[in-house]
Amino acid sequence: MGTRGSLIAGIELGGTKCIALLGSGPEDVRAQQTVPTIDPDATLAAIEATLDGWDFDAIGVASFGPLQLDAAAPDYGAITATTKPGWTGTDLVRRLARRYGKPIGFQTDVNGAALAEGRWGAARGLATHAYLTIGTGVGVGLVANGRPVQGVAHGEAGHMRVPRAAGDTYPGWCRFHGDCVEGLISGPALAERFGCPGKELPQDGREWDLFVHDLCGLLHNLVVAAAPERIAIGGGVIAARAHLFQKLRARLAESLGGYGSLIGYAGELDDRLGPPGLGAMAGPLGALAVGLEAIDS
Known part of the structure; x- marks a missing residue:
């Protein structure tokens, strides 16, 4: 079955909320429902109650992780x-397979958003590009030659360590690595580090200079490793602070140091x-893109 005319039930599972979407792309979204992310049974039951009323050809799941994406693994399809x-x-x-009997695509939320950006967004037509999200956590989706990059597990570049x-001297919020990038600039890290949620920080506060410094360390490493044709940064922490992009560009250019x-x-x-x-629709549309990938494969 090709993707033309196929309807996807997309499920974006996030740390604070989940979005279910019925459609085939950004110009064809027929229904959308948001549910809070609470315990797994209650959250998934609410999502299923929505999907039960929809007619669709496949399901796309784009979820927070870590995830088991190896189809040969006994726990494939699970959050680890x-x-x-x-x-x-x-x-x-x-x-979901037991309940609906439909093809299911399964990916990380950031890989899903990256696939959506490549299919419909600012990375359309590009072979190698990246999507970063900065919110409850920090995630990086990297696409090379049109496919998400994956080794024995999906990448976790949000947990990169940077100078x-x-x-x-903030020790970092991440319970695994302390001061990795997620431990320094995610929403919970900003709240702990500066004593208030990021949305309450002054737009021109020094706190954002530290944010730019730490995020630029990740961007530098991403560029020297993969040189993505485009890097998109989304998520709640940066969505309302477009002025930071110019600071990030200037800092990244300086960091690259004129290297050949x-x-x-x-x-x-x-x-x-x-x-x-x-x-803001990159994430939800990512779930549709993941579902379309399941039909294509």
Whole structure:
């Protein structure tokens, strides 16, 4: 079955909320429902109550993780050791397969958003691109030659360690790594680090200079490792602070230091680094993209 005319039930599972979407793309969203992320049984029951009223050809699941994406693994389709209380070991794919008997695509939320950006958004037509989300956690989806990059497990570049700013002694929020990037700039990290939620910080506060410093460390490593044709950054922490993109571009160009093969790249950051073309819908549409991938494969 091709994707033309196929309707997808997309499920984006997030740390604070989940969005169910029925459609085939950004110009064809026929229904949408949001439910809070609480315990797994109650959350999934609410999502299933929505899907039960829809007619669709496939399901796309784009979820917070970590996830088991190896189809040969006995726990394929499950959330593995996550920081989200109660969700470790939650079997998503088998539960949905038993209930609906439809093809199911399964990916991380950031890989889903990256696929959506490549299919419909600012990375359309590009072979290698990345999507970062900064919210409850920090996630990086990297697509190379049109496919999400994956080794023995999906990447966790949000947990990359980066050089700290001089005088910054915050130990970090991440319970696994302390001061990895997620431990420094995710929503919970900002609240603990600065004593109030990020949305309450002044737009021009020094706190955002530290944010730019830490995020730029991740961006530098991502660029020197993969040189994505475009990098989109979304998520609640940065969505309302578009002014930070210019600071990030300037800092990243400085960090790249005029290195040979990246001289041109550093001069093109106005086009290469920015918000997702799909805006806040990159995540939900990512679930549709993942479902369409399941039909294509």
